[in-house]
Amino acid sequence: MAPQALRDNWNAAWHALGAARADEALCVELQRRYDEPQRHYHTLQHLGECLAWFEHEKELAERPGEVALALWFHDAVYDVHAHDNEARSAEWARGAILSAGVPADAAERVHALVMATRHDAVPEGRDAKLLIDIDLSILGADSARFDEYERQVHAEYAFVPTEVRLPRRRAILQRFLAREAIYATPRMHALLEARARANLARSIAAMA
Known part of the structure; x- marks a missing residue:
C-alpha cells in the first residue's frame, strides 16, 4: 500500500471513531515499528496487505474504524523472543485511543480485537471475524x-x-x-x- 493510502486509511479510522484529529506522529511511529530490523514478515508489507484487504471488505464491519485501528496496532510490538506481543500491542492501542478522547468502550473493543490476533480461539462477532480473516489472508x-x-x-x-x-x-x-x-x-x-x-x-x- 502506498504511503498516501496508508495515511488516508489512518485518518479515516480516527475520523470514524470521532477523534478530533489523527495523530500523525503516532502514524509515523507505527510505520517505524513495522520497519524494525528483526522483522521479516511482520513488516510494512504485511500491514499494507492487511489494510488493502480491509479496504475491499470494510463494508462487512460493524465498526470499520475500530477494525482498521486494530490492524494498525496488531503487530505494533514485535519481539521475537517475547510471548506477550499482542498484549503489549493491545495496551498501546487502548492507551492511544483513550488519549485521543475517544470513548472507553471503543478503546476496549479495539483492545479485544488486537488480542484476538493471538489466534488461540475462534473469533466471535463480525468485526473479530473480519479482522482475523484479514490477518490470515496470507x-x-x-x-x-x-x-x-x-x-x-x-x-x-x-x-x-x-x-x-x-x-x-x-x-x-x-x-x-x-x-x-x-x-x-x-x-x-x-x-x-x-x-x-x-x-x-x-x-x-x-x-x-
Missing part, C-alpha cells in the same frame, strides 16, 4: 507470495535451531489446516479457503 495468497511468507517467518526465527523450529512451524500450520474453516467471512472464504489449504498442505509436506 495463507490464501498465490503460491509465490505464500512461499515468500514462509521464508520470511523462518528468517524471523532463524535463531531457533532447525530441528526445533521446523516441527514447531509444522504444528502451527497443521492447526490451521485442521480447522473446519480457516475463513469465517463468506467472500474471503470463497476466495481464499481452497488456496490456503493447498498452500498449508504443501508447506507441511516440505517440512516433513
Whole structure:
C-alpha cells in the first residue's frame, strides 16, 4: 500500500471513531515499528496487505474504524523472543485511543480485537471475524507470495535451531489446516479457503 493510502486509511479510522484529529506522529511511529530490523514478515508489507484487504471488505464491519485501528496496532510490538506481543500491542492501542478522547468502550473493543490476533480461539462477532480473516489472508495468497511468507517467518526465527523450529512451524500450520474453516467471512472464504489449504498442505509436506 502506498504511503498516501496508508495515511488516508489512518485518518479515516480516527475520523470514524470521532477523534478530533489523527495523530500523525503516532502514524509515523507505527510505520517505524513495522520497519524494525528483526522483522521479516511482520513488516510494512504485511500491514499494507492487511489494510488493502480491509479496504475491499470494510463494508462487512460493524465498526470499520475500530477494525482498521486494530490492524494498525496488531503487530505494533514485535519481539521475537517475547510471548506477550499482542498484549503489549493491545495496551498501546487502548492507551492511544483513550488519549485521543475517544470513548472507553471503543478503546476496549479495539483492545479485544488486537488480542484476538493471538489466534488461540475462534473469533466471535463480525468485526473479530473480519479482522482475523484479514490477518490470515496470507495463507490464501498465490503460491509465490505464500512461499515468500514462509521464508520470511523462518528468517524471523532463524535463531531457533532447525530441528526445533521446523516441527514447531509444522504444528502451527497443521492447526490451521485442521480447522473446519480457516475463513469465517463468506467472500474471503470463497476466495481464499481452497488456496490456503493447498498452500498449508504443501508447506507441511516440505517440512516433513
